[in-house]
Amino acid sequence: MNGFFAGDLAGIAGTTVGALVTIGVWSYLAGERRVFGWAQHLLAGLATGYLVLISLREVLIPRLVQPLLADPTANLVLWPAVLLVAAMIAARWLPRGVVAVPVALLIAGTAAFALGGAVVGTLLPQLAASLLPAGANPGGLIDALVGLVVTALVVVAFLHGTRSGRLGAAAAGTGRWLLVGGLGGWLGFLLVSRLALLVERLRFILVDWLGLGR
Amino acid sequence: MRRSLPTALVVVVGLLLLLDFVVVNPSLAALAGTLLEYIVLIAAAAAITGALALGLRQVGLLRHGGEARSGPLLVLGGMAVMLIAGFYPGSSGATDPAVRWLVAALLMPLVAALFGLLFFFLLGAAQRGLRLRSRETTVMLLAACAALVLLLPLGGIVGAWLAGASSWALAVPIGGVFRGLLIGIAIATAISAARILLAVDGASDD
């Protein structure tokens, strides 16, 4: 990616390797499976290696190993963490009941934060924002009204299991079509996003690597 | 419903963290802080667990695999190269020049090139989807088409009009749909999380 390399030899080598890797991945378009497969495997290896690297060097070593090695008695609260971390890492070889303890902590944290965040961070503020603004001009009021109707119908469609009667069914059906249209709009944004990446990669190969059109 | 230590842990720890979110209390905050530290450390350990599983699987494939050994070799090689760059004596880890070079020369281009390919695949998928589920897909593709037109990078009067229309579409119809989606997802998330925390359906049972 441009901007991440200096103009030295390592930078030139990095740009060349990056360009060749890009061409290798794109060879899939020509039906070349082997190079594409190699690229996928290399990606999996590098990404996993990086994850291990930062998990060890930036989390486990500085926050668990080093404090305990420096002063084992001053950090008593970390000793249970040693057991939990060991149980997690050795999950493959330990009984299910032992591994379930650290997993339970992860699930508890995820559920608690999801619940609090969804209600206080999204549900309540978005319900409040759906209301019609006071003192808006006629144009703004119409927009807000349209937005409110669209939102309400989509929510009804989303929670379709709770609808009752023909009116509810009709509202849910309309909401479903609005949802489909909204997701279509999002697909348009997604296409632009992916096109931007394609153009950037081409620029990397042609301008940064080959030096064309500089 | 089977009750067990993990279920009890989920309920107690989850409710405690939730309580700490709504109540300001120093003792509770200290306890929640310790639990948070454990969760953060366990999450880092989980990453290593996953890497171990992947590594062992690749070693197994290498031992018993037939001709296709290049894949496992590349996975293990990639892991090894990154770990050597991050752990050689004197390495500064994620900020080390060797690690940064591997990331910028290999990791980023690999992923960016894959994502770039998605433009072709999305268009192909749109065409195929049309044959499988026509009415919904037709509406979806027409909406996508409209969004693309509104986002065209044009200047002048036409460009200004398209940009204005694009902002309106984002704020009113698309914004309304996504607000509805966010509200719906928030309700569904809250219900699922509450069921886990209250052990209603044994989702967290051992």
Added chain:
Amino acid sequence: MTEATPEGDPQIESEVKESEAGPMRRRAPASLRSRAGWPVLAPFALLALLAVAVVLPNLAPPLSLANPDRTAVTGFRAALGTLPDDPLVLVAFDADFGTYPEISYATRSALAELADSGASLAFVSYSPEGRALAAAELDRLQRSGVPADRLLDLGYRSGVEAGLVQSVTSIVPEAASGPLAGRVRAQGGGIDAFDAALIVGGSDLGPRIWIEQVATRIPQLPLVAIAPTVLRPELEPYLASGQLEGLLGTLRDGVAYGGDNGTAPDRPPSALAMLLGMLVGIGVLVEAAGGRLAAALSSLPGRRR
């Protein structure tokens, strides 16, 4: 209206079989082969077209990648404009490798503007990819001349939401040293020590999670975000509700922002290439959906007679 169903259609059945076989076992995506108007050379023709457009200078003034509607840029700049002198800005770097090229122009412009205005920048990441990109951007900023004592690397925090919530009260690692780390510690050591947070999103751990987990705990902290186009619709409700104070959420807004402030370190992407690619996309979608629509209309009862 008659609806096409997958059953009994040999073409579709073959596609389903292909998709079940997985991408590794296919020669090339079915859609790229000589069926349904996608001749085998079409992707290469498009690549060649885009390549020519990328190399050519932006020819015509009617083309403008910068969004003529400056609402987003104005809002983003206004949010950063309220910062005090010598502000302390937390850069939450959680972009991903796949989408970062799209937002790198806006991100680098914003970082350059903040650095020029005298802000001190602290980088933190909650995703591995974000951490890799943050390390690369920190190095780039140092090479571009931003004083080292105005940059702080807070590293990677695991645990996703748990790591984020923990950062609310404690974000500085034990090993971090220097005047900037000391300043953050002196002001409490958590996220509330900062005057604003700039969220560079892209992965799952983006602006939405920040709003849900951080803004609910520190409501006075201004949150501004830079995100790829694909996240723009999802973030619109948060922008409208004021939970997000500023957002550069499309390539066009990013280019408008970088062009306006004049601090963009890179050349913006090619407007001509984007236009050509989008026109091709529109053409393919119209051909696909339009054909289906025409077939549906012609099969209406009134038209059959």
